[in-house]
Amino acid sequence: MPAADYLVTIGLEVHCQIRTATKMFCSCRAGFGYAPNTNVCPTCLGMPGALPVLNEYAIERTILAGLLLGCSIPPVSKWDRKNYFYPDMPKNYQTSQLDLPLCIGGSVPLYEWNFPAGAAVSQAEAGVVRRVKLDHIHLEEDAAKLTHFAGYSLVDYNRGGTPLMEIVSAPDLHTPDETYAYLKSLQQIMVCAGISNADMEKGEMRCDVNVSLRPKGQEKLGEKIEMKNINSMSAARRALIYEIHRQAEELDAGIAQEQSTRRWDDTLGESIVMRTKENAHDYRYHTCPDLIPIHTASLVQKVRQEIPELPDARRNRLIAEFGLPAADAATLVADAALYDFFEQTVDAGAPARKAANWVINTLTAVLADKETDAAKCPVTPHHLAGIIDIVEQGIVSTNQAREVLDLIWGHPELDAAAAADQLGFKKTDAGALEMLVDAVLAENPDMVELVRAGNTKLINALTGKVMKASNPKPNPKLVTQIIISRFPGI
Ligand SMILES: [Zn+2]
Numbered sequence: 445m446p447a448a449d450y451l452v453t454i455g456l457e458v459h460c461q462i463r464t465a466t467k468m469f470c471s472c473r474a475g476f477g478y479a480p481n482t483n484v485c486p487t488c489l490g491m492p493g494a495l496p497v498l499n500e501y502a503i504e505r506t507i508l509a510g511l512l513l514g515c516s517i518p519p520v521s522k523w524d525r526k527n528y529f530y531p532d533m534p535k536n537y538q539t540s541q542l543d544l545p546l547c548i549g550g551s552v553p554l555y556e557w558n559f560p561a562g563a564a565v566s567q568a569e570a571g572v573v574r575r576v577k578l579d580h581i582h583l584e585e586d587a588a589k590l591t592h593f594a595g596y597s598l599v600d601y602n603r604g605g606t607p608l609m610e611i612v613s614a615p616d617l618h619t620p621d622e623t624y625a626y627l628k629s630l631q632q633i634m635v636c637a638g639i640s641n642a643d644m645e646k647g648e649m650r651c652d653v654n655v656s657l658r659p660k661g662q663e664k665l666g667e668k669i670e671m672k673n674i675n676s677m678s679a680a681r682r683a684l685i686y687e688i689h690r691q692a693e694e695l696d697a698g699i700a701q702e703q704s705t706r707r708w709d710d711t712l713g714e715s716i717v718m719r720t721k722e723n724a725h726d727y728r729y730h731t732c733p734d735l736i737p738i739h740t741a742s743l744v745q746k747v748r749q750e751i752p753e754l755p756d757a758r759r760n761r762l763i764a765e766f767g768l769p770a771a772d773a774a775t776l777v778a779d780a781a782l783y784d785f786f787e788q789t790v791d792a793g794a795p796a797r798k799a800a801n802w803v804i805n806t807l808t809a810v811l812a813d814k815e816t817d818a819a820k821c822p823v824t825p826h827h828l829a830g831i832i833d834i835v836e837q838g839i840v841s842t843n844q845a846r847e848v849l850d851l852i853w854g855h856p857e858l859d860a861a862a863a864a865d866q867l868g869f870k871k872t873d874a875g876a877l878e879m880l881v882d883a884v885l886a887e888n889p890d891m892v893e894l895v896r897a898g899n900t901k902l903i904n905a906l907t908g909k910v911m912k913a914s915n916p917k918p919n920p921k922l923v924t925q926i927i928i929s930r931f932p933g934i
Pocket of ligand 1: 467470471472483484485486487488489605
């Protein structure tokens, strides 16, 4: 039977590095981009006798994630040791949480703007298509980073011991497109709340995907196939599309599926079996004797005071408060740096709709052109508010404003008015401009006749003539308007 006759069930385990200054159980610096093995100490290297000290901030961030996603926070949470032997974990166990995690239940909203292009999306309510159930969120330490070469591997313990949140969904996803939207929505929530940078390219967010198929009408879930460490959202989607087809084909051919772990090779575009149930790890979990259980009540009370605005609430506010079109609001919400730029431009005095338009259309095009992002842009929100202001005042046209922006890019010491001045753009004296228009029309009687006869295309040519005759350069839109006013009835 075709793939459409199977019910697909997908579950996700997403690892998210928490944005903290230091590691989970020691005071070593956490973060990306340091020389290998420079942020280490006896605790995160697992030296005998070295004891852990909790990073309270990481616990608070995990509780914040839980509250944002509607989880319940149990009064007591505890630490467990997950035993395994591998060079990325020098203690031979990872400190994690098994049966008393920090957050239980909850859900992740699927935002309508996060589905891939062309996906069939059901009706959204205030931007949310539906909520995907979570099983729990727990906190653990990250392992060290291994880099494999031919015949040997190198290990960097800088990442070892970094606070890592694991967000475990219920088996409540059903399509590769939904999975993509889930990852993107979760990432936006984490970034928006400042919990994690969640940059998948830097490994700050990673995911394990599991998927099973069962014939329609069968209640019991099919055998679960897991794919580990997928490092981009589009790779997760590709892996699932492949795996659903592979399993459907095998089931059609009468080949029963066996619970197993596979590796997704994004270059080859196929998944390869790594291990089956018989040789699955036995982690011999047990309660960590070095760490006392966490009593969460006072932390929950503290974190409740600082719950930020979620992306859907932000999008709805942009629509209600500023009258932004839904698509513009979604674009701003999807990129935290772009949103901050917009908000600061509005704070600097620009009208919101104009600011949104400039940020979404012009600024993103310039940033793409210069291969940089909003956070590193030399043109500040204050500059942009100034540019919008001189356009509004009629000192420059939209095209001229783009020249102003380009000049400021290389000379950020200039403000918009000074840059416009340097480019020779000045506010037009309306009376003088009208006289100039009339003079140009008088000099071109043939063209005037043709326009009167209905050849309105010539208005552009007349505008060009007026522009050429003026110094400083007026706003061409204004010139066109004056010319049109000289031809009543066309
Ligand atoms: Zn350390």
